Amino acid sequence: MGAPSNSDEFYEKLKSQLYANNSWPAEYLYKFIVKSDAAKIAKLEAIFDNMGAVINTTESKNGNYTSVSVNLLMRDPEIVIEKYQEVAEKIEGVISL
Numbered sequence: 001m002g003a004p005s006n007s008d009e010f011y012e013k014l015k016s017q018l019y020a021n022n023s024w025p026a027e028y029l030y031k032f033i034v035k036s037d038a039a040k041i042a043k044l045e046a047i048f049d050n051m052g053a054v055i056n057t058t059e060s061k062n063g064n065y066t067s068v069s070v071n072l073l074m075r076d077p078e079i080v081i082e083k084y085q086e087v088a089e090k091i092e093g094v095i096s097l
Helices: 009-022 038-047 078-091
Strands: 025-036 052-058 067-072
Touching: 009 078, 025 038, 025 078, 038 078, 052 078, 067 078
Parallel strands: none
Antiparallel strands: 025 067, 052 067
């Protein structure tokens, strides 16, 4: 499953907004939704391992999906975007918010 053709455009816009609205380094909060699958959640957590991230998970009411919040200090918007891209590449079906 490939990325949408406008993903480069999306990331460029996000990078501009991040530079305009923050002083870097800055705390950044990632939010993802994945199927409630222990392997997918572990893989997602591993992407942010050894970065000092605070990770919280919340299962949906029916237990089908899990919300994963990752809060950490990021050096600059390029690194923020690299992590989004890494998550999208490594975890099938993830939704980035």
